[in-house]
Amino acid sequence: MDEPLVGDGGEDALDAQIGYNLRRASALALNDFSIEMADAGLRPVTYAMLALIEEKPGISAAELCRRLGVKSANMAPLLAELEERGLIERDDHAGDKRVRALALTSAAQAAMPAWHLKVSRHEDRFLARLSRKNRATLLRLLRLIWTEEG
Numbered sequence: 001m002d003e004p005l006v007g008d009g010g011e012d013a014l015d016a017q018i019g020y021n022l023r024r025a026s027a028l029a030l031n032d033f034s035i036e037m038a039d040a041g042l043r044p045v046t047y048a049m050l051a052l053i054e055e056k057p058g059i060s061a062a063e064l065c066r067r068l069g070v071k072s073a074n075m076a077p078l079l080a081e082l083e084e085r086g087l088i089e090r091d092d093h094a095g096d097k098r099v100r101a102l103a104l105t106s107a108a109q110a111a112m113p114a115w116h117l118k119v120s121r122h123e124d125r126f127l128a129r130l131s132r133k134n135r136a137t138l139l140r141l142l143r144l145i146w147t148e149e150g
Contacts, residue, residue: 029126036122040115041085045070046078047115050104053088054112058101061090069146087111 014020033044042050048068053059059067065075079102082088087108090100104112127135 029122032126033119033122036118036125037115040111040118042115046082047119049078049082050087050108050112050115053102053104054109057103060099061102062099064102 030044033047037043037047040047045068049064052064052067056063061075061079062072064070065072070078079088079090083090086105089103089105091103127138130138
């Protein structure tokens with residue numbers, strides 16, 4: 001016989017519901033992230049955008065949307081915000097003049113190492129109760145939920 005998941009209320013108890021626990025963990029993570037990144041003025045989505053542009057210089061907005069799971073209608077104002085802040089630039093794509101290639105500005109390139117360190121500190125703090133092995137397991141399981149692979 002399986003043991004109850006959490007608490008003594010059985011499977012139907014709120015604290016036994018995965019979605020509820022994901023939301024609670026997400027709320028804690030978002031709050032800690034916002035505190036850690038307050039001076040940078042970055043939210044998780046804008047940090048993710050910058051990190052992916054850093055990994056893939058010249059990426060298009062459409063590809064950025066696809067990889068981050070953001071609708072294009074929501075991406076446009078985010079890109080405008082980062083451009084206005086002097087963190088990204090949009091250039092004509094070499095192969096297709098209808099496409100704009102995204103790149104970090106020199107200011108963003110200079111700031112990224114410190115921002116990566118802040119995110120690393122945030123994750124260490126947020127996941128402090130988990131061993132390295134449990135962190136790897138959590139990451140693997142979360143990816144199973146949201147990726148199309150596997």
